[in-house]
Amino acid sequence: MSDSRLERWGTACLLGVCLVIACPVALTQLAGERPTVGPVWLWWGCYALFLASLFVMFLSARPPRLLGTVAVTAAAAVLLAPHVAWTAIVLVFVTAIAAHLAGPRTVAVALVGNSVVAGLAAVLRDGSVMDVVLSAAIYGMLQVSAVWAVMSERRNAETSERLAVANTELRAATELLAESSRSGERLRIARELHDLVGHQLTALVLELEVAAHKADEPAKAHVDRARGLARDLLGDVRTAVGELRGRAVPLDRALQEIVMDLPRPRVHLRVEEVEPDEASAAALIRCVQEVVTNAIRHARADNLWLEVVREEDGVVLNARDDGCGTSVLRLGNGLAGMRERVGQLGGDVAFDTREGFGVRVRVPS
Template structure:
């Protein structure tokens, strides 16, 4: 129940609309008792159809159009039976503002003209003393409300786009930072191996030469120096190997940063512990594939969760992505999936698209792991 209220009544744009509806409802006491059942049925129908939009998935455009038609009919019915109440046309202000979030300007203007023409005729035949003035006044209110709804919608979309861009930058920065750290580790490993290792080897050779001298062969200090030099050389080789083994890009952090700003779908990520990517190009490809999958799941399948599974299979890196949404129609590659395939092909990988047992799209990608692209 709390979730239902949060998705409908407690939406920021819905609260002013419901307050307006309440004001109109209070004004209906001036209407005749004979028309009260029709008026209240129309009012309840308007409120129900208005709130029902927030429960519909975005892909159901025909259902949305039907709800808007029901809103329009119920609002005009209230205006017809309460043509002298004065506040009834305020429902049309709510209606036009609501339509602004769903229709482009040209369509909205045409609908607004038709609705206001209907309002004018209702007021004219209802005996209103100034039908044209009232229609123009409420048309001004509608324009103001539509502009506010339009800019609020644009601001919300811009905020969402900026959040996604920021997440993309954070994910890319995480990969770049890991790549820079790996480069620094590799440089330090090489320096230790080439400089310290070389000098220690030279020291051990000199100590071995000293130990060969008859008068120094039994000296404890020479034997101890040989032992310490050998141990130190072994320690340095161990540190060099550890620095090389510690290399690897933190792909999990980058992927979670990419999915963080999206309210849905949520990301369920599984990565094998033995996967250590050191190739930034391959990591970037995996990042973009997951990014496109998240976008498709949110836009087309309206999924709640996306599962990403990355595993190593011998010399192959395998990635599987599937969501809990519902893919509509046959599987076709649009611009997004075509770009995903191009990225995977450029990395030497393969891509397969299919449906899982729930009817959602499943993406299977594999990448070769070779010396030029280690994991």
């Protein structure tokens, strides 16, 4: 099961538990008793606002802004219904959400504040001093356990993210090194063919040219035929040398290696039959590496689409994710390096942050 599906199921379960917690209040009200210390409609209003804020926060691109509303409405719901003890469990949820979204200071404030609220709820239901202390202590320990679990999950996620980034960078470096090695070997073979075989065949053609002028008529036909074969063979050698020197980089296979087995985001790759030279292919590989790395680290995207196509003015890489995007784009070292690398080849890079994060890279072919 993917991480995004697990998150959706976790969110649904959390909202479901919050709805179930309201059942004792509803049942007590249906039985003709008063479950709250104030107007019942006020409790339902606070709890509805809590659920609405919680739901919007999960859907929002900037969830920390609603954390205060969630915390206040949860505390109000607990204090307005102190006799329904199970409502205090929402305080644990609030602290866990704060641990997921906010810093240590905010988490500490939420933990202490919610523990005090649990103690005040015990006071409002006429509990003893021991009841007040135990309520505050128990819910405090539950919150500590929730914070510990969230922090452990965040550490695991950060470790997985670092491993994914390192794996992407390692695969890109491996592909570039392998292609550099293959290119060097092809260049060596091309030089050997040109310097040894090519020169020898050139000398052979010249010798046969001289022999054709000096040979008698019966042997002249054989010399001319041998001279023609030598010229054809010399042409074949030159063609082979040119192909070895100008052979295109297998970009499809290299990019498949880079994006293979990424846990998140899910990469959708499409590469047309393009034949960039070695420098352009290396630039595209580095650009894909940077796009994938940014999607892992910053975008919180579920999907990343990569497309390499040929256009009239060169080879174009189009990349787009469904992440959070940004209203103001600030080029870090990676994106600035991408623009510089492509610019040195005579290409250009364009960024689009209106929906998710998009990049268009064009390199000359």
